[in-house]
Amino acid sequence: MYLQPEKFVLRAAIFLFLCLMPNRMHAQSAATPAERQTAAQQPTSAQPQSDSQPAPSSQQAPSPESPLPNAPSPAQAPASASQAPSLSDLGFTPQQTQGDPKLQAELNKRTEMLKIHQRLGLITLAPMAATLITGPMAKAKGKNGEPITEPSNANLDFHAALGGTTAALYFSTASFAIFAPKLPNTPKHGAIRFHEALAFVHGPGMILTPILGAMAYSQEQNGQKVHGAASLHGPVAVATVCAYGASIVAVSWPIHLKFWEKK
């Protein structure tokens, strides 16, 4: 029954070799440092893969079994997956991790209203500029070429129509900003503060300008020279338009015009 020594040695050597094979493979599983360094110098090839998730009411810690495209198989790191850190390890409060659909709805409504505010605001700029341009033209010349103080009906009507359109669009624009949902505990900073501060200039200006315009028209109709506060109709209109333009620039600031820059 005893094996011959040579056969015993041979079988023992094979047995040991087979036993040691996995250990050697494990020890050699990682790339050599030189190989890894070479890989590190190469540019990264990121290939994102997006998975759609159903919208949960609260954000949960992801499953540790979440597959990664180039991640090792579970057999390679079974214990690692079970010991992976979870969201509860990071010390966030439930308020920080819980989703708030109501707040999201408020934000969505706010954004929608401010988008309309932005579009209407830009549209308003056109009749506003036209009104400013047609203002001085409201004083027409007489048949013999001599200037007349009272404006011609045609020019004045056009100017007044443009002013009315501007005012309607302006107050519509303002209403979308005023009635957009306000979010609590959000102190304002940045360009939006200048944008809002300038509203205290062009807002009263948009109220005063048509009133002063009506006063000026009334004085001229009565054969009077425009005087008093009514004479400020033009300057107030100019200041209003300047403040309005500055408000648009402020909310866009800092503007980075790249189209003339070389990449």
Place this chain on the structure above:
Amino acid sequence: MKRSFLFAFLLVFAAIFPAQYLDAQSDSQQSDSQWIFDQGTLSYHMSHPMHEVDATSHAARGKGVCHAGWCDFLIAVPVKTFDSGDTNRDLHMIEATKGAQFPLILVRAHFPQAETSQQWIHADLEVQFAGQTAHYAKIAFERTQQGSEVRITGTIPLTCSDFNIDRPSFLTVPIKNEIPVRVDMNWHTM
């Protein structure tokens, strides 16, 4: 006969010793460890023909566990903590990224433990953001030892389309799809 036994013994010893030595060395190099996040910033960059915007958050938290030759890191940052210098823009960002409904950005990194001692770490990332999950393979992060702390820096190449984010627009022109996130974090091991 005795000589052949002695030869066999030496052969077996020669076979066992290097394997055991390598295993012991490997175990000592890749012992279990925990990584604690000290401080750091995450910044995203947004491009528009009229604007170049960087928004930064200092409110990230993280933890890393290395075990059995692999490391798993989890980094989380509240969406609302990113500050671009303009409240209006930040609120719009929260709305566009569904930040109220999904208030945290979660980044899970998985990489070989052996890389924790090298200059470059190549991590497979799983990013949960805006209710979507995207995977990024082999993202390079530079590791710098600063005393007892380890500084990890790198850029995650996020895009709006990876997370089904409708790109915000200004003057009807949408922002670029790419919103790379710059990571700069300090860690220490336990």
